[in-house]
Amino acid sequence: MSGTDADVIDALVGIRPGSPLDAIRARRPEARAHAQATYRALFAPEAPGNVTAQERFAVGGFVAGLHGATAIAASYAARLAESGASAALKEAVDAVSKEAKTHGPYGSYPAGPLSREDTAGLSYRVGAATRRTLGPRLAAAFEHVHMLVFHPRDAAPAALQALLDAGWSTTDIVTLSQIVAFLSFQIRVVTGLRILAGRP
Amino acid sequence: MTDTVLVPPEHTVPTAFTRAQLDWLPWLEPLAVDAMTQRHLASLVDAARVKSPYFRLLARDPDALEARTRTDKDIFYNPDAGLPRAERELAAATTSRFNGCLYCASVHARHAATYSKREADVQRLLDAGVTADLGERWNAIVEASVALTATPSAFGPEHVDRLRRSGLDDLAIADVIHAAAFFNWANRLMLSLGEPAATAGP
Numbered sequence: 001m002s003g004t005d006a007d008v009i010d011a012l013v014g015i016r017p018g019s020p021l022d023a024i025r026a027r028r029p030e031a032r033a034h035a036q037a038t039y040r041a042l043f044a045p046e047a048p049g050n051v052t053a054q055e056r057f058a059v060g061g062f063v064a065g066l067h068g069a070t071a072i073a074a075s076y077a078a079r080l081a082e083s084g085a086s087a088a089l090k091e092a093v094d095a096v097s098k099e100a101k102t103h104g105p106y107g108s109y110p111a112g113p114l115s116r117e118d119t120a121g122l123s124y125r126v127g128a129a130t131r132r133t134l135g136p137r138l139a140a141a142f143e144h145v146h147m148l149v150f151h152p153r154d155a156a157p158a159a160l161q162a163l164l165d166a167g168w169s170t171t172d173i174v175t176l177s178q179i180v181a182f183l184s185f186q187i188r189v190v191t192g193l194r195i196l197a198g199r200p
Numbered sequence: 201m202t203d204t205v206l207v208p209p210e211h212t213v214p215t216a217f218t219r220a221q222l223d224w225l226p227w228l229e230p231l232a233v234d235a236m237t238q239r240h241l242a243s244l245v246d247a248a249r250v251k252s253p254y255f256r257l258l259a260r261d262p263d264a265l266e267a268r269t270r271t272d273k274d275i276f277y278n279p280d281a282g283l284p285r286a287e288r289e290l291a292a293a294t295t296s297r298f299n300g301c302l303y304c305a306s307v308h309a310r311h312a313a314t315y316s317k318r319e320a321d322v323q324r325l326l327d328a329g330v331t332a333d334l335g336e337r338w339n340a341i342v343e344a345s346v347a348l349t350a351t352p353s354a355f356g357p358e359h360v361d362r363l364r365r366s367g368l369d370d371l372a373i374a375d376v377i378h379a380a381a382f383f384n385w386a387n388r389l390m391l392s393l394g395e396p397a398a399t400a401g402p
Binding site: 020021024025027028029030031033034035037038040041042045046047049066067068069103104105107109110111112113114117147148149150152153155157159160161164169170171173174175177178180181182184185186187188189191192193195196198199 | 205228229258299329353355381382386
């Protein structure tokens with residue numbers, strides 16, 4: 001996954017040209033092309049705005065790590081290294097991915113008949129030492145990312161205020177949210193297609 | 201300009217999953233229509249979406265929005281074989297029910313009911329949740345969507361086998377995977393950038 005031209009989902013699933021899954025993906029050509037275009041827009045953007053490559057790949061590694069998607073996490077970690085991240089930052093992403101891992105989806109509903117489905121779970125907060133390594137902007141992002149990955153129904157305006165307070169603009173938050181949400185898709189497509197391919 | 205969190209106007213918070221039409225109120229400022237560039241407008245893909253605060257908010261990252269939308273349309277609307285539209289919508293509604301996105305579930309439960317004409321089964325999914333008994337083929341699709349939506353994934357060869365026993369070919373199974381995966385994308389945006397509101401009237 002070093003370049004941005006090769007199809008990332010094909011590479012992560014291990015889809016070879018002419019294989020049955022190659023033929024299946026070819027039946028949904030726009031989905032295939034635009035999943036890749038989304039990857040490019042989020043990880044090799046023409047107009048990166050205020051969200052740095054290091055932030056994008058650190059978040060990518062964290063999201064994949066939280067999903068327990070080891071190979072995918074490794075590919076984002078490799079891109080993080082290429083982006084010039086310090087060894088300390090790479091280690092911090094690995095460490096928080098392990099420490100913050102849990103099982104989702106959980107969370108609460110607005111009070112009412114659905115309250116009986118409320119499920120408690122971790123509200124992850126980055127520890128003081130890791131916060132120093134990540135810096136305030138990425139630390140705030142990781143706390144938000146954890147909520148989006150595991151308990152998105154707990155989302156609230158206060159979570160967005162915490163990002164604004166840490167220096168994320170409204171547009172930056174849209175990009176950050178798209179990165180987490182897109183990876184939640186990409187990781188599941190890769191997981192699902194790998195299992196389908198392994199069951200000929 | 202200092203960015204701020206928006207306080208939505210007074211509204212009725214929906215407290216149950218429904219097939220009724222809901223509104224969606226943003227927590228962050230969408231682009232103003234008259235501030236949108238050609239690139240922003242093109243990223244909406246459908247010009248009518250300029251009326252939607254959700255899409256005008258996502259248009260702040262136009263390349264990501266346009267690619268998202270074109271991915272979405274092919275997964276759900278491509279008519280070339282595979283999973284019938286009704287069951288792509290079932291996977292979307294199931295994923296939204298399991299993640300807890302009332303807004304997304306309302307839209308896609310409506311679509312699932314419209315295309316399948318199985319309103320009672322769709323309503324049972326909304327009311328009882330993802331363990332509702334909807335008959336073997338729908339149960340297989342629901343179970344696969346739920347397994348893939350769990351973090352970490354619980355999707356395994358047994359889900360592929362059950363879908364095949366229910367008559368799905370591999371293109372249809374790939375459609376289940378993509379529809380459920382896509383709503384893990386959509387739910388996270390809808391849930392975290394704003395909130396649903398009941399609409400006035402019936």
